[in-house]
Every structure is written in C-alpha cells, then in structure tokens.
Amino acid sequence: MTVEVLLAGGLGVLASAGVWLLLRARVFDVILGLTLLSYAVNLFIFAAGRVRVGSPPIIDGRLAPTLEHYADPLPQALVLTAIVISFAMTALILVIALRANAETGSDHVDGAEPTGPADAGRER
Amino acid sequence: MNWPHWLIVPVVLPLLVGATLLLVERSRPALAARLSLVATAAQLLVAISLAAQAADGTVRAYLLGNWRAPFGIALALDRLSALLLVLTGVIALAAVAYAVAGDAKSRIDRLGPHFHALFQFQLMGLSGAFLTADLFNLFVFFEVLLIASYGLLLHGGGVARLRAAIHYVSFNLVGSALFLIAVAALYGITGTLNMADLAQRVAQLSPESVSLARSAGLLLLVVFCVKAALLPLYFWLPATYGAAAAPVAALFAIMTKVGVYAVARMYTLVFGADSGPLANLAAPWLPVLGLGTIALASAGALAARTLRSMVGYLVIASAGTLLLALGLGSRETTAAALFYLVNSTLVVAVLYLLAERIGAQRGAQGDALAPGPFGDERPILGAAYFAAAIAVCGLPPLAGFLGKALLLAAALDTAYAAWVWSIVLASGLAIIIGLVRAGSRIFWKPFEPAAPTTAVATSSVQAMALGWLCGALLLTTAAAGPLARYTGAAAQQLFERRAYIDAVLGATPVPAALPIRQLIGGKPGEGKL
Numbered sequence: 066m067t068v069e070v071l072l073a074g075g076l077g078v079l080a081s082a083g084v085w086l087l088l089r090a091r092v093f094d095v096i097l098g099l100t101l102l103s104y105a106v107n108l109f110i111f112a113a114g115r116v117r118v119g120s121p122p123i124i125d126g127r128l129a130p131t132l133e134h135y136a137d138p139l140p141q142a143l144v145l146t147a148i149v150i151s152f153a154m155t156a157l158i159l160v161i162a163l164r165a166n167a168e169t170g171s172d173h174v175d176g177a178e179p180t181g182p183a184d185a186g187r188e189r
Numbered sequence: 190m191n192w193p194h195w196l197i198v199p200v201v202l203p204l205l206v207g208a209t210l211l212l213v214e215r216s217r218p219a220l221a222a223r224l225s226l227v228a229t230a231a232q233l234l235v236a237i238s239l240a241a242q243a244a245d246g247t248v249r250a251y252l253l254g255n256w257r258a259p260f261g262i263a264l265a266l267d268r269l270s271a272l273l274l275v276l277t278g279v280i281a282l283a284a285v286a287y288a289v290a291g292d293a294k295s296r297i298d299r300l301g302p303h304f305h306a307l308f309q310f311q312l313m314g315l316s317g318a319f320l321t322a323d324l325f326n327l328f329v330f331f332e333v334l335l336i337a338s339y340g341l342l343l344h345g346g347g348v349a350r351l352r353a354a355i356h357y358v359s360f361n362l363v364g365s366a367l368f369l370i371a372v373a374a375l376y377g378i379t380g381t382l383n384m385a386d387l388a389q390r391v392a393q394l395s396p397e398s399v400s401l402a403r404s405a406g407l408l409l410l411v412v413f414c415v416k417a418a419l420l421p422l423y424f425w426l427p428a429t430y431g432a433a434a435a436p437v438a439a440l441f442a443i444m445t446k447v448g449v450y451a452v453a454r455m456y457t458l459v460f461g462a463d464s465g466p467l468a469n470l471a472a473p474w475l476p477v478l479g480l481g482t483i484a485l486a487s488a489g490a491l492a493a494r495t496l497r498s499m500v501g502y503l504v505i506a507s508a509g510t511l512l513l514a515l516g517l518g519s520r521e522t523t524a525a526a527l528f529y530l531v532n533s534t535l536v537v538a539v540l541y542l543l544a545e546r547i548g549a550q551r552g553a554q555g556d557a558l559a560p561g562p563f564g565d566e567r568p569i570l571g572a573a574y575f576a577a578a579i580a581v582c583g584l585p586p587l588a589g590f591l592g593k594a595l596l597l598a599a600a601l602d603t604a605y606a607a608w609v610w611s612i613v614l615a616s617g618l619a620i621i622i623g624l625v626r627a628g629s630r631i632f633w634k635p636f637e638p639a640a641p642t643t644a645v646a647t648s649s650v651q652a653m654a655l656g657w658l659c660g661a662l663l664l665t666t667a668a669a670g671p672l673a674r675y676t677g678a679a680a681q682q683l684f685e686r687r688a689y690i691d692a693v694l695g696a697t698p699v700p701a702a703l704p705i706r707q708l709i710g711g712k713p714g715e716g717k718l
Contacts, residue, residue, distance in 0.1 A: 087363065092355060099362050106369045113377035140376065143325060147369055150332050154365075157339060158358050165351040174359075176352035 068116050072108065079105035090179075092162040092172045096155065103151035107144050114140030193699045195242070196251035196264050198235045199274055199316035202228060207309030214306060222289045222298060225305035229285045232312060233278030236271070243271035246678065248692035250322065255698040258322070259383035263693050265322035268679035269527065273319045273450055276531055277443050279661050280538045281312055283654040284436035287542055290650035297434050300345035307344070311337035311440065318447050322693050324375065325382045327451065328368050331416070335361050338444060341437045342429060353432035360425045364415040371408035378402050385693035388458045388686060392465040399466045406460050406470045410452070417448025418508045419475075420482040427489065427501030435545030438497070439538035439658075445504055446534055449511045453523065456515070457683045458690075475516020476605050480612045482509030487616035490623040496544040496556035499627055500537060503581055506616060507533035513609065514596050520680050521599035527676035529592030532665055536580040536589065539658045543573055546651070547631060552643035558627045560634035564644030571632040573655065578624040580662055582617055588666040593617070595673070 079101050086098025114137035122138035124130045162172070169176040206228040214221045242249065243266050251264040285308060288298040298304040314334025321327050343354050376382055378398045379390040394402055411422070418426045426445070430438045452471065460470035486506035493499035510533070514526035544556045547570055554561030576587070583593035593613065600609040665672055682688065 087359070095359055099359060099366075102363070102366050106366045106373075109370055110373040113373035115377075137380075139382075140373065143373070143376075146325075146329065150329075150365070151362075153336070154358070154362055157336070158355070158362065161339075161343070161351060161354050161358060165348075165355055168348050168351055174355060176348065176355070 068118070072112055072116060076105050076108055076112070079108070090174055092165070092174055095174060096158055096162060099158070100151075100155055103147075103155070107147055107151070110140050110144045110147055112140075114138075193251070195235070195239060196249060196266050196320065197253070199232060199239070199320065200264075200313055202232055202235065203309040203313040203316065207306045207313065210306040210309060211303070214303060218299070221305050225308060226282075226285055226289060228309065229278070229282050229312070232316075233275070233282050236274035236278040236316075239266055240268075240271035240275050242266070243268050244675070246682065248682070248689050250693045250696035252696050252698055255701065257698060258693050258696055259381050259386035262326045263322045263383060263385075263696065264320045265385075265689065265693050266320060267689060268675065268682050269450070269453065270319045272527065272531070272675065272679060273443075273446065274316060276446075276534055277312065277315050277319070280443050280534065280658070281308075281440060283538065283542070283658045284308075284440045286657070287439070287651055287654040288434075288436040290648045290654065291645075292648075295645060295648075297345070297436055300434065301343075303340065304344055307337045307340040308440070310334075311341060311444075313337075315443060315447060319450060322384050322689075323382055324372050324384055324387065327384075328365070328372055331368065331447070332365060334444065334447065335365070338441065341440070342433045344437060345434050347432075349432045353429045356425050357429045360415065364412050367408055367415075368412040371405045371412065374401055374405035374408075378405070383693065384454070384458055385690040388461075388464070388690055391459055391467055392463060394466065396466075403467055403470065406455075406467060407474075409455060410471050410474065413448045413451040413455070414478070414512070415448070416445065417452065417512060418445050418482075418505050419448075419512050420478050420485060420509070423482065423486075423505045423508070426505055427493075427498045430501045430504065430541070431495065431497040435542050438500075438541040442504060442534050442537040442541065445508050446511075446530060449508060449515070449526075449530065452512060453515050453526075453683060457523075458686050461686055462518075462684070463686065469518060471516060472518050475512050476603075476609075479509045479511075479513025479516055480605075480608055482506070483513065483616045484612055487619035487623070490620050491626075493623070493627075494558055496547060496558060496627060496631070497541070499558070499623060500540045500544060503540065503620065504537050506620065507537065510593075510596065510613065513613075514599070517600055517603045517605065517609075519599060519603065520677075520684050522596065522603070523683060524673070524677040524680035525592065525595035525599045527679055528595055528673055529589070531672065531676075532580065532587075532589045532592050532662070535658055535662050535665070536577055539573075539577045539655065539662065540581065542651075542655050542658070543570065543577060546570055546647055546655070547574070549645040549647075551631075556631075558630050560630055563632070564646070566644075566647055567632060570647075571628070573659070574628055574632070576659065578621075578628060582620045582624060584621070586666065587662065588669050588672075591666075591669050591673070 083098045083102030083105060086094045117136050120136045122136045128134035165176055166172050171178050210221050249266045253262045311334050314330050314337055317330035318327060321330055339358055343350050378401055379387055381387055415422045430441050456471040460467050462468055483506050486502045486509055489502035490499050493502060511526050511530055514522045548556040550564035550566050551561050580587040580589045583589040597610060600606050
C-alpha cells in the first residue's frame with residue numbers, strides 16, 4: 066500500500082510540475098515541462114500493470130502462469146516504446162528551439178519578446 | 190488477389206521506400222524524386238485494390254507476426270479504412286508531383302534535405318493509423334505520422350516555420366502524453382489493447398471501473414480532437430498549415446482527418462451505442478463543440494488576411510462539420526459525414542496548392558488578401574479559384590453541396606436540428622462572403638503595371654497535379670451516386686460493430702510461406718497459441 070501511495074504522490078508532483086512549466090512563456094521551461102510530463106506518463110503506464118514487488122515478468126514454468134505469480138510484462142514493453150518516442154521528441158524539440166533561438170534572437174514561445182503596453186515599461 | 194499480405198502493403202511499402210530514399214537522396218536526387226513518385230502511385234494502386242476488396246462488405250483482419258488477436262497486433266480493413274487510404278493516395282500523388290515540379294531552383298523538394306523520405310514516412314503513419322485495430326499501435330502510427338510531419342513542416346526552413354513548429358510540436362507532445370495516459374488507464378482496467386477486444390470488455394465493466402474508463406474515453410476524445418482541430422484545440426492549425434510548404438500543407442489536409450477517423454472508429458466500436466454504461470460517450474460533447482468550431486472558423490475565415498490562413502480556417506470548419514455529423518450519432522449523419530469528408534479534404538488540398546500558385550504569380554504581395562500586380566496566369570488561376578470556392582462552401586453543382594445537403598437532411602431527426610441548420614447555413618454564408626471578398630481583392634483589383642517582374646509561371650507538372658485533384662473533385666460530383674452508396678455502406682458497417690469484432694478476434698494465423706521454425710530445427714507448431 067505504501068508503495069502505491071508514494072508512486073501516486075510522485076506521479077502527481079511530476080505531472081503538476083510539468084503542467085506548470087508547460088504554461089510558462091519560455092521555450093526552455095516548456096521543454097522541461099514536457100520532459101517532466103513524459104516521466105509522469107511513463108511511470109503511469111508502468112503502474113497500470115499494477116505495482117508488484119519480486120514477481121518476474123517472464124514465465125519460467127515453476128509457478129502457474131497467472132497474474133498472481135507474475136508481473137504483467139506488457140506495460141513494461143509499452144513504457145519502453147513510450148520512453149524511446151518521448152526521448153527522441155525531446156531531442157527534436159531541443160534542436161528546433163535552439164535553431165529558433167538562433168534565428169529570432171529570443172527564447173519566447175512566440176519567437177519574439179512581448180511588446181504589449183503592460184511590458185513596455187519593463188523592457189526599458 | 191488472394192495474397193493474404195495485401196493489407197500490410199500500405200504500411201510496408203512507404204517504410205521500405207522511405208528507408209531507401211534516405212540512402213540515395215543525397216547521391217542521386219533525380220532518382221530519389223522519381224522513386225518517390227512511383228512509390229506514391231503504387232501506394233494509390235494498392236489502396237484502390239484494397240478498396241475493391243473491402244467493397245464486398247466483409248471486414249478483413251491481418252495478424253502481425255501470426256500472433257492471434259488479442260495477443261498480437263492486428264490490422265483490420267473495412268470500407269471506411271479503404272476509403273481513407275484511397276483519399277490519402279490521391280492527395281499524396283498530387284502533393285509529391287507538385288513538389289518535384291519546376292526547374293532546379295524552384296522545386297519544393299530541393300528546398301531542404303529528406304523531403305521524399307519524410308513524405309513516405311508520413312504516408313506510412315497515415316496508412317497505419319487507418320488500418321490498425323490496436324489502440325497502442327494507433328498511438329505508434331500517430332507518432333510516426335507526427336514525427337514525419339514535424340520534419341515536413343520545417344522543410345525549407347525560415348523563421349515563420351520555426352515559430353509554427355515550436356507551437357505545433359509542443360502541442361502535439363502534450364497530446365501524445367494524454368493519449369498514453371488514456372491508453373494505460375484503459376489497459377489497466379480491461380487488460381487489453383486490441384480495439385475489438387476492448388469493445389467487448391468495455392461493455393461489461395464492473396461498476397467501480399466505469400468512471401475511470403469514462404475519463405480515459407473522454408481523454409482519448411481530447412487527443413483525437415487535438416489532431417482533428419476541434420474547438421478549443423484548433424488554434425495551432427492556421428499558423429502551422431499556413432507556414433508549411435504548399436504540397437506539405439496539401440498532405441496535412443488529410444492529417445486532420447486522422448483525428449476524425451479515430452473518433453469515428455473509437456466512438457462507434459469501443460464507446461458506441463452498445464457499450465453498456467459507457468454507450469455514446471462522445472454524444473453530449475461533439476455536436477456542441479462541432480457547432481462552436483464551425484461558427485468560430487467562419488469568423489476566422491472572414492478575418493483572415495492571407496489566402497493560406499483563410500484556407501486554414503476552412504480546414505477547421507470542415508473538421509467541425511465532420512465531428513458535428515459524427516456526434517449526432519445516427520447512420521445517416523455518419524454517412525453524410527463520410528461523403529463530405531472526401532470532398533472537403535480534396536478541395537482543401539486544391540486550395541493550398543492554388544494559394545501557392547497565386548502567391549508565386551503576385552511577387553512580393555504573395556497570397557495576402559490585398560490588391561496587387563498579377564502575372565499573366567490571372568484568368569486560369571481565377572477560374573480555378575472560383576471552382577474551388579464553389580466546392581468548398583458547398584454550392585451546387587459540385588459535390589460539396591450534396592455533402593452539406595445530406596448532412597442537413599440527416600440532422601432533421603435529431604435534437605440539434607434547429608442549431609445545425611442555422612449555424613451550418615449561416616457559417617456557409619460567412620464563408621461565401623469571405624471567399625468572394627478574397628477572390629475579388631486578389632483577382633479583380635490588380636495594380637498597374639499588370640505583371641510583376643518576379644511572377645513564377647506554373648509548370649506543366651504543377652498544372653497536372655492541380656488538374657489531378659480537380660479531376661478527383663469532378664469525379665466525386667459525377668459519381669456522387671456510387672460514392673454516396675459506398676459511404677452509406679461504410680457508415681452501416683461502422684454501426685454493425687459485431688462483424689468487426691468477429692473478424693479481428695476470429696482471424697486465424699495464415700500458414701507461413703517458409704516454415705522457418707522447422708528449418709532452424711524447432712518443433713512444428715511451436716510458438717502457436
């Protein structure tokens with residue numbers, strides 16, 4: 066039970082920190098937010114196969130092949146796929162962000178520093 | 190024709206061709222362009238032959254790696270999948286031909302590296318998403334087509350594309366995260382990812398899992414509406430599609446339809462009318478959001494300042510109309526939606542290519558909706574714009590009119606009839622006004638001197654690509670009867686979900702052409718479930 070509470074709490078912290086970062090206006094913060102969110106998602110997929118300690122995912126013939134004795138191997142395979150994809154996507158968006166920063170001279174998500182009346186005073 | 194592996198060809202062919210293109214693209218660019226064109230034409234032929242197979246009304250399943258469903262990944266082909274495969278092929282062929290047209294300086298595929306490889310991978314993702322019968326596999330194909338689309342969007346470079354890409358990529362990454370959460374939750378409750386198996390198990394959920402499954406189902410709806418660009422999730426679309434190179438934007442016209450397809454599939458099969466406590470999960474949301482999308486998209490079309498951003502709002506209006514029709518949830522509205530889908534996708538692709546031509550003819554003024562000098566192709570481009578405008582706003586005599594008329598007639602029996610009639614017709618009027626204003630500003634108010642010095646003439650291949658799409662539009666009008674019967678049958682098939690479930694779960698592994706396990710010394714029959 067403690068493991069579940071810890072895992073759920075950790076997931077919640079990761080996801081909420083990720084969403085908060087996502088809503089910020091700087092590309093770097095957004096990418097960090099996406100990364101945290103993808104960690105939360107990966108852990109969630111893993112948890113969807115139920116949290117079990119000390120049960121093998123591969124049937125070896127000594128125990129009856131039910132979920133009583135074995136961990137569900139499928140979520141682990143799904144997590145691998147999800148990790149690979151999110152890892153590659155983080156790399157891609159980092160490259161795009163670096164390139165956009167080089168071309169626009171700004172790391173604002175809109176590619177330009179805000180110039181509204183509210184920001185006018187702060188700019189100077 | 191009885192070869193059992195036809196079903197996987199639309200996925201494997203672009204994969205192999207794309208991988209080959211990566212190798213030859215730099216050293217033999219002319220060969221790469223030709224290979225890409227031939228492979229896309231072959232893809233269309235395969236899609237047509239699959240559609241001919243699917244037209245008999247049976248659902249065909251294909252077991253990847255010979256693993257019996259639901260243990261392995263299954264593909265399934267029904268009328269809807271086949272229709273979308275053919276539509277993808279038609280648009281892809283025009284897009285790739287348009288990209289290789291022109292001389293070495295103006296060719297769009299030479300603006301940057303890897304255009305053709307990315308294009309083929311995008312085709313692979315699209316075909317896979319239309320064919321798969323496995324929810325996680327649907328996620329993977331979504332990612333394949335999205336990853337390719339990120340590259341295609343950036344093709345040619347430039348600040349506008351980079352800006353659009355940051356929004357588009359981050360938005361879709363969040364969408365993918367939500368997709369994974371929904372898939373994992375559904376797997377955690379039901380223990381399966383196969384859509385046919387999921388359909389059976391969702392109908393028999395224990396009461397304590399129902400609310401979790403409902404959240405997962407609605408989360409999936411959010412994800413599909415991100416792809417399909419439904420209110421309030423469409424704000425990324427006009428800038429993204431407007432920034433992409435013209436053939437890429439034309440291909441992206443089918444990409445929003447992946448979201449529409451996924452909604453049509455999941456909310457008839459898994460969360461459809463027979464799904465027990467979760468029956469018609471999307472029905473309270475889709476009509477309202479669809480109507481809102483149509484209203485705001487037509488306002489956007491009126492306010493647009495460039496032709497491309499106006500076409501972007503037309504894409505959104507068509508997505509709103511489609512999801513509205515699917516959300517109304519009867520066979521008739523679904524049939525009307527599928528008929529309208531073919532037409533609206535084709536015409537949007539035509540408009541993106543036309544906008545590029547108009548921009549190239551007007552030099553510095555580009556596709557801005559303002560008077561300016563125009564090259565000497567004004568009459569022909571004006572006529573093409575006029576025809577496409579008639580098709581996109583649903584006026585007779587083109588088939589866009591029939592699609593809207595079918596939808597309005599089918600909506601009469603639903604609770605939303607008054608809303609559907611008033612909003613669809615009013616937005617149609619707004620879109621007509623927007624199109625008329627855009628057309629008169631671009632074509633009827635040219636400055637003197639008449640021709641800008643920078644006008645780029647339309648090459649014969651570009652004209653052929655546009656003619657091909659316009660021909661397809663005319664064909665849907667001329668063959669509107671057979672097409673309407675086909676889409677009616679496709680909608681019928683969607684609602685008879687038993688056949689789909691039986692076909693996927695009852696598919697038997699085909700005997701291997703090469704008995705590999707025996708050849709390497711294993712026992713015969715080993716590894717079969």
